[in-house]
Amino acid sequence: MHRESGVHANRLWKRLVPTALLALAAGCGGAAADPDSPESPSGELPGEVSGPVASPPSSPPAGAAPETLVPSPGNPEALAARPWFHRLGGPQDDTSTGLAVDGAGDVAVVWHSTPREDAEREPVPGQRRGLTLAKYAPDGTERWTRDYSRLRVASPGVAAAPSGEVFLSGNAFLYPLEFGLGEANDGFLVKFSAEGQPLWQRRVGQKVYGLAADAEGGVLAVAEEWTPGGHVPVLAWHDAQGAFVWTRQLEPVAEGTQLHAVALAASGRALLAGRLVGALTVDGHAFGASGAQGLVLLAFERDGRLAWGREWRGVDGHVTGVGLEPDGGAVLVGDFAGSLTWGGTRLSGPGAFVLATGPEGAERWSQPLACDAPVTPGVAVDGAGAVVALCGGVLSAYDAEGAQRDQRTLSPGECPEGGCPVTGTALGLVPPRGVIVAGHQRHGGAGAGSAWDQEAFVRLLAP
Numbered sequence: 001m002h003r004e005s006g007v008h009a010n011r012l013w014k015r016l017v018p019t020a021l022l023a024l025a026a027g028c029g030g031a032a033a034d035p036d037s038p039e040s041p042s043g044e045l046p047g048e049v050s051g052p053v054a055s056p057p058s059s060p061p062a063g064a065a066p067e068t069l070v071p072s073p074g075n076p077e078a079l080a081a082r083p084w085f086h087r088l089g090g091p092q093d094d095t096s097t098g099l100a101v102d103g104a105g106d107v108a109v110v111w112h113s114t115p116r117e118d119a120e121r122e123p124v125p126g127q128r129r130g131l132t133l134a135k136y137a138p139d140g141t142e143r144w145t146r147d148y149s150r151l152r153v154a155s156p157g158v159a160a161a162p163s164g165e166v167f168l169s170g171n172a173f174l175y176p177l178e179f180g181l182g183e184a185n186d187g188f189l190v191k192f193s194a195e196g197q198p199l200w201q202r203r204v205g206q207k208v209y210g211l212a213a214d215a216e217g218g219v220l221a222v223a224e225e226w227t228p229g230g231h232v233p234v235l236a237w238h239d240a241q242g243a244f245v246w247t248r249q250l251e252p253v254a255e256g257t258q259l260h261a262v263a264l265a266a267s268g269r270a271l272l273a274g275r276l277v278g279a280l281t282v283d284g285h286a287f288g289a290s291g292a293q294g295l296v297l298l299a300f301e302r303d304g305r306l307a308w309g310r311e312w313r314g315v316d317g318h319v320t321g322v323g324l325e326p327d328g329g330a331v332l333v334g335d336f337a338g339s340l341t342w343g344g345t346r347l348s349g350p351g352a353f354v355l356a357t358g359p360e361g362a363e364r365w366s367q368p369l370a371c372d373a374p375v376t377p378g379v380a381v382d383g384a385g386a387v388v389a390l391c392g393g394v395l396s397a398y399d400a401e402g403a404q405r406d407q408r409t410l411s412p413g414e415c416p417e418g419g420c421p422v423t424g425t426a427l428g429l430v431p432p433r434g435v436i437v438a439g440h441q442r443h444g445g446a447g448a449g450s451a452w453d454q455e456a457f458v459r460l461l462a463p
Contacts, residue, residue, distance in 0.1 A: 081138075081432075081433040081434060081460075081462040082139070082462055083434070083459065083460050083461055083462040084139065084140030084459065084460050084462075085140075085413035085414055085457065085458075085459040085460075086136070086140065086142075086457060086458050086459070087413070087414050087441075087455055087456075087457055088109075088111055088132070088134075088455060088456040088457060088458065089111070089113060089453075089454075089455035089456050090113070090126060090127070090128070090455075091116075091124045091125070091126045091127045091453060092113045092114060092115050092116060092124075092127035092128055092129070093113070093114045093115075093116060093440075093453070093454040093455075094111050094112070094113045094114075094440065094454060094455050094456040095111055095112060095114075095425065095439075095440045095454065095456055096109055096110070096111040096425055096426065096438035096439055096440060096456040096457065096458060097110055097111060097112060097155065097156050097157065097425055097426065097438075098110050098156060098157040098158040098425075098426050098438070099158060099426045099427070099428055099436060099438040099458060100158045100159045100160035100166070100167075100213070100428060101160060101428045101429065101430055101436060102160040102161060102162055102163070102164045102165075102166075102194075103161075103162030103163060103164070104138070104164065105137075105138035105430045105431070105433065106135055106136065106137055106138065106143060106160070106164060107135065107136045107137075107138070107428070107430065107436050107458065107460075108133070108134070108135050108158050108160045108166045109133075109134055109135075109136070109158065109426075109438050109458045110131070110132065110133050110134075110156045110157065110158045110168060111131075111132050111156075111438075111456035112130070112131050112132075112153060112156055113128060113129055113130045113131070113132070114129060115127045115128065115129055116453075120450045121450045121451070121452075122450070128149055128150070129149075129150055129151065129152060130147060130148055130149040130150060130151055131147075131148045131151045131153050131156055131170070132145060132146065132147050132148070133145070133146045133148075133158065133166065133168055133192070133196075134146070135166065135196065136458065138430055138433055138460075140460060143196070144195065144196040145196075146192075146196055148177070148178075148179065151177050152173075152174050152175070153170040153171065153172060153173075153177060154170065154171040154173050155170055155171055155207075155208075155209070156168065156169065156170035157169045157170065157208075157209075157210060157211055158211070159211035159212060159213040159219055160213055161213045161214070161215075161216075161217045161218075161219075161240075162213075162215055163194065163217055164193075164194030165191060165192060165193055165194055165199070165213075165217055165240075166191070166192040166194075166196075167189060167190070167191050167192075167211050167213060167219045168189070168190045168192065169187070169188065169189050169190075169204070169208045169210075169211050169221060170187075170188060170208070171186065171187050171188075171207050171208060172184055172185055172186060172187075172188060179198050179201060180198045181198050181200065181201045182201070184201055184203075185203055186203055186205065186206050186207070187203065187204050187205040187206055187207045187208030187223045187224075188201060188202070188203060188204070188208065189201060189202045189203075189204050189208065189211070189219065189221055189238070191219070191242065199242075200241070200242040202236075202238060202242055204221045204223040204234065204236050205221075205223025205224050205225050205234045205236075206223070206224055206225050206226045207223060207224050208221055208222070208223040208224075209222050209223060209224070209258075209260035209262075210222045210260055210261060210262040211262070212262050212263050212264035212270070213264070214237075214264055214268075215266060216239065216240055217239075217240030218237065218238055218239040218240050218245060219237070219238055220235065220236070220237045220238075220262060220264045220270055221234075221235075221236045221237075221238070221262075222234070222235055222259065222260060222261075222262040222272060223235075223236065225249065227252060229252040230252030230253060230254070230255075231252065231253055231255075231257070232249050232250060232251070232252050232253070233249070233250040233253060233257075233259045233272075234247070234248070234249050234250075235247065235248050235250075235262075235270065235272060235300065235304070237270070237304075246303060246304035247304075248300075248304050250280065250282060251280065251281060251282075253276070253277070253278065253280055254277040254278030254279075255277065256275065256277035256293070257274070257275060257276050257277045257278070257280075258274045258275040258318055259272055259273070259274035259275070259276070259296070259298075260274050260319075260320075261273040261274055261319045261320060261321055261322045261332070261334075262322065263322040263323065263324050263330065265324050265328060267302075267328065268301070268302035269299050269300065269301060269302070269307060269328070270299070270300040271297065271298070271299055271300075271322050271324075271330055272297075272298045272299075272300070273295070273296065273297045273298070273319040273322050273330075273332055274295070274296065274318065274319045275293070275294075275295060275296075275317065275318045275319065276288045276293065276294055276295065276296045276311065277292075277293045278290055278291070278292070278293075279292075280296070282298060282306045282309065283305060283306040285306060285309055287309055287311050288311065288313065289313070292313055292314065293314070293315070293316055294311050294312050294313040294314055294315050295311065295312040295315050295317055295318075295319055295334070295336075296309065296310070296311045296312075297309065297310045297311075297319075297322075297330065297332065297357065297361060299360075299361070308360050308361055309361070310357065310361035312340065312342070314338075315336055315338065315339075315340050316336060316337045316338050316349075317334055317335055317336025317337065317340065317349070317353070318334045318335055318336075319332050319333070319334040320333055320334045320335070320376040320377050320378070321333045321334070321376075321377060321378045321379040322379070323379040323380055323381035323387065324381060325356065325359075325381055325385055325400075326381075326383060326384070326385050327358075327359055327385075328358075328359035329356060329357050329358045329359050329364065330356070330357050330361075331354065331355070331356045331357075331379050331381050331387050332353075332354070332355050332356075332357070332379070333352065333353065333354045333369060333377040333378065333379040333389050333391075334352065334353060334377060335349075335350070335351065335352045335353070335377065336349045336350070336351065336352075336353055337349045337350045338350075340353055340355075340366070341366075342355045342363055342365075342366040343355065343356070343363045343364050343365040343366045343402070344363075345365065345366045345367070347366060347367075347368050351368055351369070351371070352368070352369035352370075352371050352377050352391050353366060353367070353368060353369055354366070354367050354369045354377075354379065354387065354389045354396070354398065355367070356387070356402060364402065365401065365402030366402070367396075367398065367402060367404060369389055369391050369396060370391065370394045370396055370407055371391035371392045371394055372391075372392040372393050372394050372409065373391075373392030373393065373423055374392075375391065375392050375423060375424075375425065376425065377389060377390065377391040378390045378391075378424075378425070378426055378427050379427075380427055380428050380429045380435070382429055382431065383431065384400060385399075385400030386398070386399055386400060386405075387399075387400075388427065388429070388435055390424045390426075390427045390437065391424075392423055392424065393409050393410045393421070393422040393423055393424055393439075394407065394408070394409055394410070395407070395408050395409075395410060395424070395427075395435070395437075395461075410422045410424060410437065412441055413441070413457060413459055415441065415443065417443055417444060420441045420442055420443055421441065421442045422439065422440075422441050423439050423440055423441075424437050424438070424439035425438055425439040425440070426438045426439070430460060433460060433462050434460055434461050434462040435460070435461045436458065436459070436460050436461075437458070437459055437461065438456070438457065438458045438459075439456070439457060440454050440455060440456050440457065441454070441455055441457055442454050443455055
């Protein structure tokens with residue numbers, strides 16, 4: 001794996017927008033997190049909180065100017081920002097699967113731990129299975145950590161309300177889980193206070209795939225129910241107390257359909273995107289066709305009615321992330337095979353893509369997205385419309401018009417062994433400090449044989 005020099009680390013990003021977005025450093029190293037604590041003894045309360053407790057941050061005022069990543073002499077916080085890095089995990093394999101940023105710039109991150117039980121490696125002392133949810137201040141200081149040992153959970157995800165509350169989702173696919181609020185079953189959703197205390201939990205479907213927090217402390221979840229007629233996509237919007245704002249179940253979809261990417265605009269419109277196999281009718285509007293496949297983007301009004309929809313029929317691909325443009329448009333990332341044409345550009349696969357739409361789904365621009373591993377691409381958009389996309393260990397930056405401004409491979413952080421491969425799994429923005437990335441690194445080097453270890457990380461790439 002390529003390791004950037006200190007000079008490169010101080011100028012990882014050249015520009016995100018044509019005006020003056022300084023480089024985002026992908027420096028090696030930084031402050032390290034404490035190693036994982038031993039597995040909790042039997043009978044201990046689940047999810048013990050550690051670390052200092054932060055006061056709930058205030059929401060940004062209504063009508064405030066959009067935040068961007070552009071530092072300026074009038075913004076001392078941006079100029080004083082420093083990159084930081086936390087290595088998360090222990091002797092088992094650890095993987096960060098989601099992160100989210102609240103209105104004060106605090107970062108929530110979730111990772112899961114799995115014992116080394118694959119074919120090539122023997123178990124090691126101290127390894128464990130579990131789920132960990134943590135929160136960090138914008139400067140990397142730990143706010144709190146909740147550690148749930150012995151849990152077997154699939155696809156954990158996280159969202160953050162502007163006021164600091166944290167939402168955790170995942171799939172309890174073998175047995176009910178316990179977060180201090182009773183049994184969590186199937187596709188679950190748990191809300192935590194800004195200080196890390198569990199407030200309420202809900203079942204949102206047989207499986208849950210994505211979350212988007214709203215400005216009032218509520219959350220929109222995209223899930224799926226399994227019925228005799230087939231799998232049914234579900235959208236469920238809960239308010240701050242856990243009551244339904246609205247929920248809707250679409251009609252059963254054909255096998256292979258994956259409507260998993262979700263975003264929630266400040267206007268209250270909800271965006272749902274993904275792979276569609278076969279036909280789907282929503283509020284009288286038909287998408288797809290029997291025997292066909294493609295991609296689809298659906299927009300729902302504040303009351304749950306369909307506002308508009310767009311499809312890319314014939315595309316063999318998936319949408320794995322949705323970002324929101326300041327004017328109500330969207331930026332989508334995903335992977336595809338064959339070809340994809342959008343905004344006057346024809347992309348050829350197999351590969352990954354990033355594309356932008358207007359407020360009503362109109363074509364804007366598209367670009368191929370560089371990857372160095374077959375993983376799920378992610379995307380974030382700042383207040384000026386600049387785009388940052390992540391695929392594997394590669395970060396790509398585009399301006400609001402789709403022109404690529406930079407592309408860089410992430411260097412490892414805190415890697416005394418040298419040559420630690422890096423895989424990014426989630427990213428976000430901490431205006432005006434920089435880009436926040438979570439993922440995992442493989443430690444031990446090429447000469448470690450079967451003794452290598454995988455650990456999670458979260459890091460800020462700062463101006």
